Amino acid sequence: MNPQEPPAIQMVPIRQSHPELLKTSIDAIQTKLLILKRGIEELLFSLDANDKVSWPAFMAKCSSLAADLSSIQTALRKSMVTNGNEDNGEFLKSQLLLPYTISPEVNPKLLELTEQRVPCWNHETAPAFLRTKLDPRVEDDYLQLEAEANQYQNAVKKRFDQVSLMNKHLESVVQAVNEQMTRLNRNADGTKMTYNNQQTETLIRTVYTGEGLNSGGRKR
């Protein structure tokens, strides 16, 4: 009646499309995360060890950690496949993650793997780890920001419409003023026109088609 200990890692017999690819990408993530973890540990040790820690050194370490985090983020976003095309994380996104066993018992293998941090994979830890939703506070902030952005967008659109309407009005005003100016100028100068296009047309038609001439049709 000894229930079989749930293994720490369950090999699920699901056919994967690229098992080796998956393994390499997960290994890559893991190494990066380990480096990050080391960094954080060092930071905390340094704080514990001395009362006063050199501020610039501390800041430097923090910034390097931040850089590591952002590099992990970009890597995840692009593709963890080291030499593959950038598929924007499609490969990883397409992988399924299923919790196979959830049990309330303490799992020593899990303990070992996670360095004594996660004792059991039960109905509390599993959802916490597999959570995809943002922290509620973070989520609220996010929603607020989005609402603000939409508001701004509306305001921007309104301003844009106002400005373009203004432009149209100005255009018509300018055109009217221009017309009036030219009209006045022309009257003042006393029609400086040296030609008349209608006359051109009439005359050319007369020359080439005989329009308007009163002779015609007589034999010599």
Place this chain on the structure above:
Amino acid sequence: MASTDVPGESSSGSKPPPARNFQVLEAVLHASIYDDHKDQLIERLKGMTDPFSSSFEEHEMVFALTFPESNEGPDVQLRLRRRFNLDLWHVRYVGTPIADKCPAVCRASIDSVMYTKDMMDFVKHMGFRLIYEFVMKGWVFTRGPIKILVYKLCTTDKPGIYSKELIKPFGTSHIVEASIPVENEDTMKYSKLLKDFTDQLMPLVEFRKVEYFRPRTGQFAKSS
């Protein structure tokens, strides 16, 4: 400096047509200028064109072969020009303009000069009938291959009689015509050359492509 023409002396009419080769295609642009301003234009042209220019006064008669039964489009027109009291005839065939997107009117044009006393009989027996006639009085200028004519159209009250008293001007403007022969049927290139030259005469005159072969549309941009 322009040389005025000596009446009575002429070898090929007042237009210098090339006696040897036929100009088959030409590109033409038209403009007009009020009579009072024509002197300005003449001065301008004298500055811009070759030194040789001459004035002319010629009587032009336009004959056409009509085919009443067939629908062969516009009639074949023949234009005969002569100075009064001379037996020298400048015969010109002007074809229908090609309707295309050129900035100038492009049409076929063949010139020929002959001396004969029986011209009227000849054309009558060929089947041509006179459809209209007029007198043109003006100047011709050249600039390389470009030919510019500035002339006034006149008619007579009594048909057939062209004495000095009866010649009346038609309209209040002079016609300005600029043409250039087109080689290799490259109408675009030569039309553009012509347009570039004629644009230099703005704003005194505005050269346009007058599509006289189309029916009148009725409206026009500028009004006096």
